[in-house]
Amino acid sequence: MTEARLVEELLAFIAAGEADEEAFNRMALAVFAHQFETNAPYRRFATQRARTLRTVKSWRDVPAVPISAFKDLTLSGRPPEECPHVFMTSGTTKGVRGKSHHPTLAVYDRSMTVNFRRRFMAGYDRLRMGILFPTEQAMPNSSLAHYLALAKSEFGTAESRYFVSDAGLDVDGAIEALSRAEATGEPYALLGASFSVVHLMDALAERGRSFALPAGSRILDTGGFKGQSREMAAEEFYGRLSATFGVPRRLCINMYGMTELSTQFYDDGNEVCPSVKSGPHWIRSRVINPLTGQEVPRGSVGVLVHHDLAHFNCASAILTEDAGVEVDGGFQLLGRADGADAKGCSMAVEDFLKAARAT
Amino acid sequence: MERAGHLPGLSADAVDWRTLTFRRGAETLDVAVPVLSEAQIAELATRVRTNARTYLRSRTVAEIAATIDRAVARLLDRDDPWRRKAERLLPLVTGYDAEMVRLGLTGYLKTFRGPELRKFVAEDFANPAVLDDFQPMPKGGFARAFGPELLLHVWAGNVPGLPLWSLISGLLVKAGTVGKLPSAEPLFAGWFAQILAEIDPELADCIAIVWWKGGDAAAERAWLTRADTVVAYGGNDALEAIRARVPITTRFLPYGHKISFGMVARSALDAGKAGAVARQAAYDVARYDQQGCYSPQTVFVERGGRVSPREFAGYLAHELDALGSKFPRRPLSMGEAGSVASWRNAEETKGFADPTRALLGDPAGSWAVAYTDAADGLSPCGLNRTVTVVAVDRLAEAVPGLAPHRAFLQTVGIAAPPEELFALAGALGAVGVTRLCALGRMTAPEAGWHHDGRFNLLDLVTMTEIEGSAERAADIFAPYTD
Numbered sequence: 061m062t063e064a065r066l067v068e069e070l071l072a073f074i075a076a077g078e079a080d081e082e083a084f085n086r087m088a089l090a091v092f093a094h095q096f097e098t099n100a101p102y103r104r105f106a107t108q109r110a111r112t113l114r115t116v117k118s119w120r121d122v123p124a125v126p127i128s129a130f131k132d133l134t135l136s137g138r139p140p141e142e143c144p145h146v147f148m149t150s151g152t153t154k155g156v157r158g159k160s161h162h163p164t165l166a167v168y169d170r171s172m173t174v175n176f177r178r179r180f181m182a183g184y185d186r187l188r189m190g191i192l193f194p195t196e197q198a199m200p201n202s203s204l205a206h207y208l209a210l211a212k213s214e215f216g217t218a219e220s221r222y223f224v225s226d227a228g229l230d231v232d233g234a235i236e237a238l239s240r241a242e243a244t245g246e247p248y249a250l251l252g253a254s255f256s257v258v259h260l261m262d263a264l265a266e267r268g269r270s271f272a273l274p275a276g277s278r279i280l281d282t283g284g285f286k287g288q289s290r291e292m293a294a295e296e297f298y299g300r301l302s303a304t305f306g307v308p309r310r311l312c313i314n315m316y317g318m319t320e321l322s323t324q325f326y327d328d329g330n331e332v333c334p335s336v337k338s339g340p341h342w343i344r345s346r347v348i349n350p351l352t353g354q355e356v357p358r359g360s361v362g363v364l365v366h367h368d369l370a371h372f373n374c375a376s377a378i379l380t381e382d383a384g385v386e387v388d389g390g391f392q393l394l395g396r397a398d399g400a401d402a403k404g405c406s407m408a409v410e411d412f413l414k415a416a417r418a419t
Numbered sequence: 420m421e422r423a424g425h426l427p428g429l430s431a432d433a434v435d436w437r438t439l440t441f442r443r444g445a446e447t448l449d450v451a452v453p454v455l456s457e458a459q460i461a462e463l464a465t466r467v468r469t470n471a472r473t474y475l476r477s478r479t480v481a482e483i484a485a486t487i488d489r490a491v492a493r494l495l496d497r498d499d500p501w502r503r504k505a506e507r508l509l510p511l512v513t514g515y516d517a518e519m520v521r522l523g524l525t526g527y528l529k530t531f532r533g534p535e536l537r538k539f540v541a542e543d544f545a546n547p548a549v550l551d552d553f554q555p556m557p558k559g560g561f562a563r564a565f566g567p568e569l570l571l572h573v574w575a576g577n578v579p580g581l582p583l584w585s586l587i588s589g590l591l592v593k594a595g596t597v598g599k600l601p602s603a604e605p606l607f608a609g610w611f612a613q614i615l616a617e618i619d620p621e622l623a624d625c626i627a628i629v630w631w632k633g634g635d636a637a638a639e640r641a642w643l644t645r646a647d648t649v650v651a652y653g654g655n656d657a658l659e660a661i662r663a664r665v666p667i668t669t670r671f672l673p674y675g676h677k678i679s680f681g682m683v684a685r686s687a688l689d690a691g692k693a694g695a696v697a698r699q700a701a702y703d704v705a706r707y708d709q710q711g712c713y714s715p716q717t718v719f720v721e722r723g724g725r726v727s728p729r730e731f732a733g734y735l736a737h738e739l740d741a742l743g744s745k746f747p748r749r750p751l752s753m754g755e756a757g758s759v760a761s762w763r764n765a766e767e768t769k770g771f772a773d774p775t776r777a778l779l780g781d782p783a784g785s786w787a788v789a790y791t792d793a794a795d796g797l798s799p800c801g802l803n804r805t806v807t808v809v810a811v812d813r814l815a816e817a818v819p820g821l822a823p824h825r826a827f828l829q830t831v832g833i834a835a836p837p838e839e840l841f842a843l844a845g846a847l848g849a850v851g852v853t854r855l856c857a858l859g860r861m862t863a864p865e866a867g868w869h870h871d872g873r874f875n876l877l878d879l880v881t882m883t884e885i886e887g888s889a890e891r892a893a894d895i896f897a898p899y900t901d
Binding site for chain 1: 676764799
């Protein structure tokens with residue numbers, strides 16, 4: 061199947077609105093075949109695990125690429141120089157940045173907009189938005205910058221604006237926008253990186269400011285804190301979010317996305333933490349034991365594997381370093397499965413790299 | 420329910436207790452750890468300080484060592500109830516294989532018998548009597564060494580018994596001792612204090628074994644501001660947080676996480692010796708599942724012997740497999756499994772670009788050996804019995820690459836002929852390695868070991884000197900003066 065044909069089929073698959081096991085399987089095998097045929101490093105990876113076009117019979121058989129491999133391998137069906145869009149990880153943990161190449165953003169953008177409308181917009185066509193993250197121009201390789209730019213252009217009103225620039229966080233601008241929303245009663249949406257939201261809350265607290273945003277207002281945060289700001293437990297974070305902006309916790313929505321995916325997961329608010337995350341019909345997740353690759357019994361903690369059909373040019377099945385547990389309606393994220401809980405005094409990889417970078 | 424800690428003078432009913440639950444297979448153990456109020460902390464600190472001043476200071480080092488020796492003897496006696504309890508509960512709490520814990524305890528405790536304790540003291544003090552009384556000094560005058568009145572240990576980690584090292588060091592310099600239990604193994608230190616209480620209750624009143632939740636700023640501050648000296652173990656982030664709360668006038672002795680490795684010279688690689696060398700290296704890797712700072716994470720193997728580095732990696736894999744049956748690895752948490760998996764994944768991925776790399780061991784197995792021909796240098800593995808064999812033309816070539824990691828280097832387990840041993844030791848010491856030992860002994864430092872190259876006892880004391888002038892001046896004021 062040509063790439064153009066595959067893109068067409070994927071857009072139709074997304075448009076179909078739902079997919080049963082069989083339909084998902086069919087599409088997944090077509091995407092796997094495309095990746096196996098066009099992407100030599102992926103083919104080597106799959107073959108080494110004895111997963112080939114002949115042996116892979118179900119989407120569950122498609123070998124999942126560990127996200128660390130995006131740093132060492134060029135996982136792209138099209139030659140990288142032909143891909144105008146490259147999203148890179150922030151490189152927070154290993155220093156080297158993982159890359160996802162996109163020959164077109166048609167599927168990425170469709171995946172984002174269809175899902176965002178359903179999970180965040182709740183019937184609104186457009187909302188006035190405040191974005192707590194740099195623009196796409198400032199961060200051309202950030203998938204999150206692109207995601208937020210898309211949210212603003214497709215779902216934001218003309219008055220929507222960014223509150224983060226080279227000059228840092230525009231606290232005054234944010235206060236003005238929030239006050240205006242309070243005064244006019246027009247629902248407002250605040251979207252951004254979790255750590256920027258923390259910075260804004262800290263700045264507002266310093267000035268003794270809090271808001272009661274109008275009914276229908278909502279907040280989207282994403283990304284966790286990654287050492288950019290002090291760690292806050294989810295419970296404390298959403299409690300504070302709700303108190304600062306006057307938005308009920310069920311409308312404080314967390315998006316879980318990755319550079320190595322073209323689709324995002326959302327929860328239905330954070331009244332209870334950890335919340336339940338789920339994605340649309342073109343992405344499926346499994347919870348596995350990272351050593352055996354076997355699925356863990358339902359309800360047990362394991363590491364998340366995501367199978368995102370929209371990530372067609374790279375590797376649609378990825379093995380994350382996120383711990384999670386399968387529950388009714390989706391999965392719960394339980395932090396990172398990276399040995400941060402190591403018990404001994406033996407130096408672990410993360411510390412070693414951190415120290416090596418510091419010197 | 421097992422009650423942890425040792426709180427002289429505080430009744431158990433007056434204290435809040437928090438339960439830590441440990442599971443191993445179908446067995447569970449609840450451990451109650453004390454949560455002290457600020458007032459209780461103040462009371463305990465004062466009591467330990469006062470008792471140390473009046474009782475410990477009045478004892479000689481020899482008397483204190485004799486008491487410790489008796490306590491250690493009980494823990495070495497397999498029929499003693501304390502020993503039986505340790506053998507039963509420590510595997511449950513730490514997850515380590517029971518036989519490994521039993522052998523480990525015996526090997527470790529042996530280094531604290533009476534004669535070994537004398538080595539401890541002699542390592543740091545040419546004249547141990549300086550801890551008991553003023554002693555004449557070569558430069559003239561007299562000097563006496565005083566330990567801190569209140570020494571706080573912040574312990575970490577789950578290697579059974581590890582707190583004993585600094586606890587005993589403190590007692591040997593007559594320090595009033597407060598130890599913070601590690602949540603991962605909250606029992607052993609308290610037991611030791613209780614055994615001491617059965618032998619010498621007054622001495623045990625100079626020790627408090629406490630607990631607070633890691634990061635509990637209020638409790639931590641309350642203790643840190645009351646201590647004269649603080650010894651702390653943990654990762655650098657944890658140590659930095661502690662240091663930020665230690666008053667500038669308090670001596671702070673941090674012991675951070677370290678990385679250790681093995682070195683095998685070509686002369687150790689003939690057909691007759693290589694097997695034994697691999698067995699010893701495998702033992703160092705398997706013992707306490709590489710949780711110790713002295714556990715090897717990489718083994719540099721020299722080319723040019725009868726057995727090639729690649730073959731040695733195979734030997735090592737074979738020995739790890741055998742040890743896996745004898746001392747099964749403890750069940751891993753999901754985080755630990757994730758850490759092993761990402762190390763394996765990274766090794767596999769590198770193998771695509773470099774076919775000389777190899778990864779031995781089944782993903783679901785309890786060990787893995789990576790092999791590389793590349794001049795890769797030192798890198799941490801995934802822990803829990805995972806190790807990288809790096810082939811080098813000459814062992815000395817591996818040394819310059821270690822220099823950037825100076826602050827983290829600790830033990831080198833080495834198999835090399837005498838001349839090379841000393842030549843390498845010079846180079847390794849210069850880049851920051853503080854301990855060289857035989858392979859197979861990496862996880863069992865000898866008595867009196869200078870932990871991370873420091874002086875276990877000397878670092879704790881201050882010297883009080885009577886200068887010659889005072890002595891001479893005193894003469895003038897003597898009643899017998901003319």
